[in-house]
Amino acid sequence: MKLHMKPFRVLSMSVALIFAFPASAIAEPPGFNYDESKVHEYTLPDALVMADGRQVTSPQMWVAERRPEILKLFETEMYGRSPGPPKDMAFEVTSEDKTALDGMATRREVSVYFTDKRKDGPRMDILIYLPNDVQAPVPLFIGLNFEGNHTVHADPGITISRYALRDGKNPAAAEKSRGRHAMWWAINMILARGYALATIHCADLDPDFDDGFKNGVQPLFYEPGQTAPRADQWGTIGAWAWGLSRSLDYFATDHDIDAQHVAVMGHSRLGKTALWAGARDQRFALVISNNSGRGGAALSRRDFGEPVKRIIKAFPHWFCDNFNKYGDHPEALPVDQHMLIALVAPRPVYVACAEEDLWSDPRGEFLAAWHASDVYRLLGAEGLPSGTMPAVDQPVMNTIGFHIRRGKHDVTDYDWQRYLDFADKHFRPKSNVRPRTPQG
């Protein structure tokens, strides 16, 4: 199953044509460069040189001056500025089952209401699995999902996503999609390793199509008379990342969750989102980019695989309008994606790519992680050891983690095993993994 062919309800002509092809035909769309020898030379902006030319010489200077400067550039030129939490936000636990997955887990569903209309207003629904044999509070992985919480596991107790039921859709058909994406989530493995898993349907925050920002969370924050985000305000990736931050607001109130040890993970467009969420919100303790490609971990300046121009054309809603300036001129961007990864420093970040996922430009993802290493080193953390890409299936696990695995654009058990190893290394949950007391 390829995410490239995910069906959308409203599509521009060009995107509709792309999605009409079978997955194998569109994995690497024709007419783009997949030849490393044809990549043009480029010069990256230096993460450790201020816009006014001063060299960043200390961790203090990074934290006080350069980090905010870079963050602001990503906000105004690429993903758009996002607001803080809505003033009337409220949480409600809507279901709980302590005997889920044959007693292995507690399943909890939580609604986060964004307005005082509560249930009748916009909201996001978090699905959480907590391992039952582990002493609370437990570290947790959070990731957005593509097609509804009920698609991440065949568990009949998960509430079907409201998007799968609206517009007169057939509940029996929605029921059939239960567990459809279970192979991307390794939930039993995550629980067995002593971690909790939480997920939210990305459409709760902003459905993934270009509707002029009518049905996502953006309108909640419009000023009087405003009908669309301004050129430097959030697009869809910004709204998705904002929702991930709202989940952290909730986790801080849930005594079963160790909110100091939350890892944010995402695949493909949701991997771009995980990086942006982790860059903006330093409460995320660990960040994982799975095959995030252009607009995620891959350097924008490399003309290999998906070009910046193409991503803007196919997905005009993902970024802020200011980003459109760079479609023909990625070299004019004041930032590149090594600086996005550097915004996570010195927190652990893992960049994972796949050998056959040329559209995502695996080498461009590696090089971004490598160039981010300068900032990690300045902050006293270990980046990647060398500028030579590791061989296939040879993961590197420093404060920056990296692997290129065999295979295609996908999330596999191999990927999850590495993320769990990486989290073990940085979160040291072993000291945490103790049987629950009889009172639980």
Ligand code: GTR
């Ligand atoms: C593709 C897009 C990629 C990637 C992918 C996905 O069509 O060009 O940047 O985000 O979709 O999210 O599945």
